[in-house]
Amino acid sequence: MSFAAAPMVPGDLFDSASRLAAACDARFARLIEPEARAALLTEVWQEITALGWPAVAVAEEAGGAGGTLRDVAALVEGGARSALALPLASAFGVVPLLLAGAGGAGGEVLAGIAAGTHRVAAAIAPVHGTAAGSPMAARWSDAAPRLSGAMIGIDCPPDPTHFLVTCRIEGEAALLLVPRGDDRVTLRHHERIDGRPTIDLHFGEDRRLDGTLLARGEAVGEATARALRAGAFLACVEAVAAMGALLEQTIAYLSNRVQFDAPLASFQALRHKVAELYVAQENARALVTELLDRVAAPGAWPDRDLDLAKLYLGPASRRFAATTIQLHGGMGMTEELPASRLAKRLLMVEFEYGDTASHEARLLAADPLAEASA
Amino acid sequence: MHADRRASIDYEAFRAEVRDFALTQCPPELRLAVTRLKKVGRHEMCTWQKILYAKGWGAPNWPIEYGGTGWDLRQRHIFDETLAECDCPTQPYQALRHIAPVLIEFGTVEQKARFLPGIIRGEVHWCQGYSEPGAGSDLASLKTQAERVGDEYIVNGQKIWTTGAHEADMMYALVRTARGTRKQDGITMLLIPMDSVGLTVRPIRTIDGLHNVNEVFFDDVRVPVANRIGEEGKAWAYGKFLLSHERLGGANVAPLLRLLARTRRMVAEEFRDEPGHPQKAALERRLLHAEAEIYGVRALGRRAIEDIVHKRPLGTISSAIKLLSSNLMQTLDEIGLDATGRRVAARFRITGDDRANAGEPGVEWLTNFLHGRARTIYGGSSEVQKNVLARTLFGS
Numbered sequence: 001m002s003f004a005a006a007p008m009v010p011g012d013l014f015d016s017a018s019r020l021a022a023a024c025d026a027r028f029a030r031l032i033e034p035e036a037r038a039a040l041l042t043e044v045w046q047e048i049t050a051l052g053w054p055a056v057a058v059a060e061e062a063g064g065a066g067g068t069l070r071d072v073a074a075l076v077e078g079g080a081r082s083a084l085a086l087p088l089a090s091a092f093g094v095v096p097l098l099l100a101g102a103g104g105a106g107g108e109v110l111a112g113i114a115a116g117t118h119r120v121a122a123a124i125a126p127v128h129g130t131a132a133g134s135p136m137a138a139r140w141s142d143a144a145p146r147l148s149g150a151m152i153g154i155d156c157p158p159d160p161t162h163f164l165v166t167c168r169i170e171g172e173a174a175l176l177l178v179p180r181g182d183d184r185v186t187l188r189h190h191e192r193i194d195g196r197p198t199i200d201l202h203f204g205e206d207r208r209l210d211g212t213l214l215a216r217g218e219a220v221g222e223a224t225a226r227a228l229r230a231g232a233f234l235a236c237v238e239a240v241a242a243m244g245a246l247l248e249q250t251i252a253y254l255s256n257r258v259q260f261d262a263p264l265a266s267f268q269a270l271r272h273k274v275a276e277l278y279v280a281q282e283n284a285r286a287l288v289t290e291l292l293d294r295v296a297a298p299g300a301w302p303d304r305d306l307d308l309a310k311l312y313l314g315p316a317s318r319r320f321a322a323t324t325i326q327l328h329g330g331m332g333m334t335e336e337l338p339a340s341r342l343a344k345r346l347l348m349v350e351f352e353y354g355d356t357a358s359h360e361a362r363l364l365a366a367d368p369l370a371e372a373s374a
Numbered sequence: 375m376h377a378d379r380r381a382s383i384d385y386e387a388f389r390a391e392v393r394d395f396a397l398t399q400c401p402p403e404l405r406l407a408v409t410r411l412k413k414v415g416r417h418e419m420c421t422w423q424k425i426l427y428a429k430g431w432g433a434p435n436w437p438i439e440y441g442g443t444g445w446d447l448r449q450r451h452i453f454d455e456t457l458a459e460c461d462c463p464t465q466p467y468q469a470l471r472h473i474a475p476v477l478i479e480f481g482t483v484e485q486k487a488r489f490l491p492g493i494i495r496g497e498v499h500w501c502q503g504y505s506e507p508g509a510g511s512d513l514a515s516l517k518t519q520a521e522r523v524g525d526e527y528i529v530n531g532q533k534i535w536t537t538g539a540h541e542a543d544m545m546y547a548l549v550r551t552a553r554g555t556r557k558q559d560g561i562t563m564l565l566i567p568m569d570s571v572g573l574t575v576r577p578i579r580t581i582d583g584l585h586n587v588n589e590v591f592f593d594d595v596r597v598p599v600a601n602r603i604g605e606e607g608k609a610w611a612y613g614k615f616l617l618s619h620e621r622l623g624g625a626n627v628a629p630l631l632r633l634l635a636r637t638r639r640m641v642a643e644e645f646r647d648e649p650g651h652p653q654k655a656a657l658e659r660r661l662l663h664a665e666a667e668i669y670g671v672r673a674l675g676r677r678a679i680e681d682i683v684h685k686r687p688l689g690t691i692s693s694a695i696k697l698l699s700s701n702l703m704q705t706l707d708e709i710g711l712d713a714t715g716r717r718v719a720a721r722f723r724i725t726g727d728d729r730a731n732a733g734e735p736g737v738e739w740l741t742n743f744l745h746g747r748a749r750t751i752y753g754g755s756s757e758v759q760k761n762v763l764a765r766t767l768f769g770s
Contacts, residue, residue, distance in 0.1 A: 002768060272761075308665060308666035
């Protein structure tokens with residue numbers, strides 16, 4: 001094979017995550033029953049905890065390693081090369097950023113995450129709150145939040161211990177911590193298109209959730225906006241990593257598979273499609289690599305450019321997945337092929353942390369005539 | 375470019391200096407021509423080149439001894455980017471960026487002394503004689519013959535798609551002096567005065583209604599041997615050297631960003647009286663997607679420049695940049711067409727008694743769309759770029 005995707009965040013974390021994800025994928029692919037898959041993911045999560053990954057982006061004073069979003073990106077990038085069916089970005093990147101908005105109240109949870117005793121899933125109202133038929137609604141009842149409807153499709157670690165719910169209540173941002181087993185909330189379990197576990201939270205009708213409020217106010221709103229952007233950006237990092245690995249596998253497949261007495265790699269129509277994939281992948285890689293540096297630099301994040309990157313990577317990931325499935329022919333339709341698992345990971349990108357339409361609407365509302373850096 | 379020297383350069387101050395010069399010294403009518411997507415030819419390019427030369431900024435990409443500025447690669451990139459941002463016409467690129475580096479690399483002392491001053495001063499205008507009716511993307515199939523007789527070559531044959539031949543004083547041409555076992559062998563580069571006896575230029579009317587490109591016929595044209603670059607029969611290497619310069623031109627995304635901003639303003643203006651028109655929102659969304667992709671190319675271009683600075687091999691990056699930037703230009707051209715087409719497509723040319731008057735406002739977007747089709751054809755077509763990439767990706 002003559003093409004190998006270069007890592008965006010090379011180093012020990014990337015290497016370690018790549019190895020772990022590859023080993024997990026080899027076992028995961030053979031399992032059909034959801035229970036067996038869940039058991040494997042639980043075992044891998046324990047391994048991840050033993051490696052100290054949950055503590056990577058937790059501040060040192062809370063018992064963490066004091067790393068940055070870049071460190072989380074290294075893990076996420078390594079994992080995505082084998083479509084690791086675990087929510088590294090959400091659990092290790094998004095959740096600590098949300099808890100930062102709670103000030104001191106978040107300290108205990110962060111310490112639990114760093115110690116590996118807390119496995120926290122993030123339910124973010126603008127992303128998970130739009131269940132068709134029962135959208136999530138919230139109001140204050142004295143100082144207690146009252147929630148109705150459902151939040152759906154929440155990316156979560158195996159056997160989560162807590163749900164961190166962020167939403168707006170009568171215009172004010174609020175952060176709630178709901179422990180698993182709280183009988184005021186009912187759960188439904190699913191797998192995402194790429195095999196990751198998700199959970200729906202059903203609040204019923206106007207359920208009063210005393211004792212769950214962690215923080216409220218401006219800081220929570222700011223932390224939520226930042227966490228959402230981080231989640232969307234980490235999805236972009238995963239997309240680029242998956243594209244690189246998928247391109248490697250597609251080139252290898254076309255080089256080995258013989259039809260009409262010739263390797264598929266000798267047909268110009270297919271070669272040109274691979275060249276187009278490479279160019280799309282390089283463009284996305286350059287864009288995301290540059291943003292990794294800008295996000296790591298001191299000062300405000302380049303919010304508009306981060307939004308544009310997610311806007312671009314969503315549909316680009318879908319096109320990439322569709323083309324690689326086509327290039328693998330019938331084999332591309334099988335679940336056992338590693339390439340098709342990467343393709344399914346890519347198909348998910350568009351729907352994480354805001355879909356294409358929501359990003360378009362947000363960017364257009366911000367008046368591009370005034371803001372474009374052109 | 376040593377690390378300690380780079381550290382002492384204030385790039386932002388440099389950018390501000392270039393910007394100030396461009397905005398105060400580039401004649402407004404030249405900048406307006408660029409803003410309005412008008413044709414930019416010899417007059418615009420050379421007028422601006424003379425001004426840049428007087429400032430000492432005539433040839434940033436040349437070594438200092440020939441009139442270069444001594445800027446590092448980042449400064450040169452900032453220079454190009456800033457001039458494009460200010461809507462200055464391009465410099466006479468075929469002379470300055472294509473043939474001059476070849477002259478400097480492979481030319482004799484005498485040739486450099488003869489040709490470089492006219493180029494940097496904007497006095498001598500050049501065109502490129504490469505493509506032929508039977509040799510476009512497959513350039514090595516070129517057939518224009520040059521037979522050596524004493525101190526001269528006698529040239530016979532035809533070139534095509536020669537941009538600016540009708541305005542040029544000189545042509546740098548690839549001609550065949552021998553047939554080798556490989557068709558890339560036996561190709562020679564000659565510098566041919568356009569007023570040579572036996573040389574005829576015939577205009578080609580292109581689909582955009584403009585006259586930019588030409589056919590050039592050679593009928594026993596005599597060219598002194600002193601006008602040959604390098605060795606006889608070895609010019610394929612020189613031509614490739616030149617093309618590699620042409621392809622990295624896409625690393626400057628300032629023209630893309632300018633066209634993006636201009637298209638956005640035009641869409642706002644075009645639908646000013648119909649703010650709720652569904653087409654307006656659709657076009658604005660397409661502009662956002664194009665903008666995001668342009669930022670990717672910008673990042674790739676910056677990476678290419680860093681690779682050159684750190685002497686890392688460029689690999690496939692120039693082909694990727696060429697493919698992306700040409701496609702993105704066409705994406706923006708299409709948005710321009712979709713915004714104005716309902717008005718201007720049926721009113722492309724004025725044919726009645728008022729022909730002397732200006733055309734329909736906005737018709738330049740239609741012209742630009744048609745003109746822009748060439749972007750994925752010249753400088754190595756998209757299909758050729760994909761062949762080049764695939765060869766590297768598959769290792770054969």
